Amino acid sequence: MHIPDGYLSPASAGTLYALAAPFWYLASRKTQQLLSGKLIPSMALLSAFCFVIQMLNIPLPGGTTGHAIGASLAAIVLSPWPAVLAVSMALVIQALFFGDGGITTIGANCFNMAIIQVFTTFFVYTAISARSLRGKVFAAAVAGYLASNTAALAAGFELGLQPLMASDTSGTPLYSPYPLSVAIPAMVGGHLIAGFAEAVVTGAGIGFLQRSAPELLSGSSSPLLPVFWARLRLIWIVVAGLIILTPLGLLAPGTAWGEWSSEQFRDLGLGFVPRGMQKWESLWSAAFTDYSIPGLGERTGYVVSAFLGVLLILIGFSVLTLLGKRSAKQS
Amino acid sequence: MNQTRIYLEQTLSRFTGFLQENVFAEEAAGRSGWLQEMDPRAKLAGFLLIISACSFSHSIITIVSLLIFSFILAAGSNVASLSFLKRVWIFMPLYTSLIAIPALFLTPGEPAGVLPVLNWTITEQGLSSASFLVMRVATSVSFMMLIVLTTRWPVLLKAFRSLGMPHLLVFLLAMTYRYIYVLLQTSNSLYLARKSRRVGPEAWRNSREWLGAISGSLLGKSYSLSSEIYLAMVSRGFRGEPQLLSEFRMKRRDWLWMLLFVFTSLAAIFPRIHK
Numbered sequence: 001m002h003i004p005d006g007y008l009s010p011a012s013a014g015t016l017y018a019l020a021a022p023f024w025y026l027a028s029r030k031t032q033q034l035l036s037g038k039l040i041p042s043m044a045l046l047s048a049f050c051f052v053i054q055m056l057n058i059p060l061p062g063g064t065t066g067h068a069i070g071a072s073l074a075a076i077v078l079s080p081w082p083a084v085l086a087v088s089m090a091l092v093i094q095a096l097f098f099g100d101g102g103i104t105t106i107g108a109n110c111f112n113m114a115i116i117q118v119f120t121t122f123f124v125y126t127a128i129s130a131r132s133l134r135g136k137v138f139a140a141a142v143a144g145y146l147a148s149n150t151a152a153l154a155a156g157f158e159l160g161l162q163p164l165m166a167s168d169t170s171g172t173p174l175y176s177p178y179p180l181s182v183a184i185p186a187m188v189g190g191h192l193i194a195g196f197a198e199a200v201v202t203g204a205g206i207g208f209l210q211r212s213a214p215e216l217l218s219g220s221s222s223p224l225l226p227v228f229w230a231r232l233r234l235i236w237i238v239v240a241g242l243i244i245l246t247p248l249g250l251l252a253p254g255t256a257w258g259e260w261s262s263e264q265f266r267d268l269g270l271g272f273v274p275r276g277m278q279k280w281e282s283l284w285s286a287a288f289t290d291y292s293i294p295g296l297g298e299r300t301g302y303v304v305s306a307f308l309g310v311l312l313i314l315i316g317f318s319v320l321t322l323l324g325k326r327s328a329k330q331s
Numbered sequence: 332m333n334q335t336r337i338y339l340e341q342t343l344s345r346f347t348g349f350l351q352e353n354v355f356a357e358e359a360a361g362r363s364g365w366l367q368e369m370d371p372r373a374k375l376a377g378f379l380l381i382i383s384a385c386s387f388s389h390s391i392i393t394i395v396s397l398l399i400f401s402f403i404l405a406a407g408s409n410v411a412s413l414s415f416l417k418r419v420w421i422f423m424p425l426y427t428s429l430i431a432i433p434a435l436f437l438t439p440g441e442p443a444g445v446l447p448v449l450n451w452t453i454t455e456q457g458l459s460s461a462s463f464l465v466m467r468v469a470t471s472v473s474f475m476m477l478i479v480l481t482t483r484w485p486v487l488l489k490a491f492r493s494l495g496m497p498h499l500l501v502f503l504l505a506m507t508y509r510y511i512y513v514l515l516q517t518s519n520s521l522y523l524a525r526k527s528r529r530v531g532p533e534a535w536r537n538s539r540e541w542l543g544a545i546s547g548s549l550l551g552k553s554y555s556l557s558s559e560i561y562l563a564m565v566s567r568g569f570r571g572e573p574q575l576l577s578e579f580r581m582k583r584r585d586w587l588w589m590l591l592f593v594f595t596s597l598a599a600i601f602p603r604i605h606k
Contacts, residue, residue, distance in 0.1 A: 004423065005475075006467030010386050038561045040499070044506035045514075045557035049550055051507070052514045055349065056545065057341040059538055065338050073546060089507055097484060097508065098352075099423075099475045103379065104386050163438075170440065170456060174389055175467075177434035177460040204543015205550065213551045 001069070001155050001191075002094065002109055005102030007176040009166035012158060017107030023084055023115045030081035043082065047089035050074055054090070058197035066194040068201035069113050069151070072121040072144035076206060077216060080122045087114035108158055112151045120147035121202070133210050141203025148198035149191050156180075156187030157304070338538065339526050346519045359480045364408030366481035370585035371490035374482065377592025378474045384596035385470045391459065393599045394466045400595065401473040410480050427468045431461035484508060493579060513556075514549060521545055 008016075032039055053070035060066050070090075074083040088110045094100040101109050121143045129139035160183030163173035176183065209216050360367060366374060385397050436446075440456030478487070485505070492501045525541065581589075 004427070004468050005382060005386060005471030006427075006464060010383070013386070038557070040503060040506060041557040041560040041564065042554075044503055045510055045553040045560070046550075047503070047507040048510035048514050049553040051511050052518055052549065053546055055342065055345050055515070056518070056542065057338045057345065058542055059338045059535060061535075065341060068546075070546070073550065077550060089503060093504060093507055093511070095475075096504075097479060097487070099472055099479055102471060103382055103475065104471075168389060171438075172440070172456040172463070173434075173438065173460045174463055177431065177438055177457070177464060182433075182437060200539050200542055201546045204540055205546035206543075207540075208544045208547030209551060212547065216551060216554060 001113060001152055001187075002091070002101030003105040003112075003155060003159070005104050007102070007159060007162070008105055008108055009162060009175045010104065012161065012165060013104045013108060016105075016111045016158065020088075020107045020111045020115060024088060024110075027081045027084040027088075031085050034079070034082060043085055043089065046074065046078060046082065046086040047093070050087050050090035051093060053201065054094075056201075058200050060193055060196050064193070066197040068144070068197040069117060069148065070201065071113050071117040071151075072140070072147050072198055072202040073205045075118040075121040075147075076125050076140055076143070076202065077209065080118050083118045083122075084114050087118060108155075112154045112158075116154050117147045117151040120150045133207065136210060137203045137207040140206035141199040144202030145195045145199040148195040149188060152187045152191035152195075153184065156184040159183040159187070338542075339522060339529075343519070343522050343526065346515060346522070349515070356480050357483065359410045360483045362409045364410070364481065366404060366408040366410075366477060368584075369481075369588055370579055370581050371482050371486050372493055372579055373581065373585040373589040373592070375478060375487070375490045376494060377589055377596075378478050380592055380596040381599070382471050382474050384599040385467060385474075387600045387603060390602055391462055391466060393602070394463070394470055397595070397599060398466060398470040398473060401470065401477060404477060405473075408477070408481050410477070423468055423472045427465050428461075431464045434461045434464070489579070510553075510556075514553065517552060518545065518549060521548075 031043065050070045053073070054067050057065040057067060069087070071083065071087045074086055078086065091101060091109050091114060092106060095103055095106050095109070124143035124146050125139050128142060129136055157180065159176040160178060160180030162176040163179050166174045168174060178186070206217070381397060381400075385394055388394055388397075435453045435457040436451045438454050438457035438460050440454035442452045443455040443458055444453045445451065446453060482490070488501055488505050488508075491504070492498065
């Protein structure tokens, strides 16, 4: 999943650096609060751990082997913010000192593996973790599996956007050549099996720590936060279900009431099109018009759009909450 | 070969390969040559510029010229040996070529030829898209490997510091790098112990549990080791502010190199700016 240099256009690589930057900033602030003076040795050792864990080959179903990223185990044991830092540091060292993963793509790789994977693990684990040892191991394994697949989905999405974003006039893709319809199934398909490596390391790792060093795990269920998750868990599960069910909306005939376009006005027999509407209609056209993403099938595009939409809303609300908290503190 | 043997031996040989590569890099950094004698800041900044220029360029000729430039630099630095070429030309590009092959047929465009037996059409667009990918990857890896092979890591870290990377981050990188080897040694011993005590094949469940134990105990060890290191640091006068020495001097030759790198990068992206 380590994207090398040359696969992403400078524009997308830059965007992903920009997306990762606020997480790095927040992670360093929060980790400093959590660890104070111990920050340097703890982070160094944990980053080294994330680096080494990626070198262990794990037997996978089907006779092959793969390796885990270690981000999920780190997310559960360390809590998400320090895990973001530790995994990022391991990825940076891989790119800078060992030529594994690109320099221009550090932002992208950290975004996928250190941010998306870490937070997905954390959310899934806190949502389904039970009190019993078995429940915890199961939750950790499921969280690891889902999170590594989500990270692969993000990587597939980033790679698949390249032909759309950077092709020359003759239609030659200048960076990663595969459209979304190829890149996403290829990345996700590969990780449906490779994800088991993450599941083994996370599940069995938590099992081992639970038996041999439970004190390490005692902090992990504490205030790790977001209230919007802990209290509203059920609502989020329902939202996830709804996202998956969005293609059902395509089965319903017609346009949602009140969302007619100007042509539909004419077809409805109105006879004229309101002048203001004509004037403003073309002012803003969304990035993914009609929720279709070029290169993806209609249904997949719909689900991805829904997922992206919810993600954008969440990010927006988190930023607003943070700003609100800050101004409350200042006053 | 059964699966248990594969995962144990693959991991052990990965450890050995990693250490070997490192010994080789140390040895290569000690040779005399153009890049070894260059000021590390000029090298790092220059190469990062070139790698970005390679990413920006939309011309295959430019990218190939940059690749040739890297080979000339490798030859002048006495590292253009088999292992450099193996890394630059066999591993990454071969892997990327495998990834790029389907693009030959999948990219829509003008037909350029037909694959004999399977009767698949290769398109012109697919052909140039695949070569863009492979060449770009080869060029970036080539320059990155030149940095890694011709600079000792403490020097490289110092160069990062003097190029403006935050103090804390440099210190963290240095410590992480150091402890990777400590943890690697621990894991190596754990794997060897397992290998020497194992007789016959083993159930997937067992290896899974053992691997979980390895991951868990490595994490536990890192955690307890970090507390010990912290205490050791505090008892030696550490106040939370890392100190790094950096005493580089740019010579005239280094400025000339820097000029060459800047000129090369500008020349590489010139066609795009000009447009």
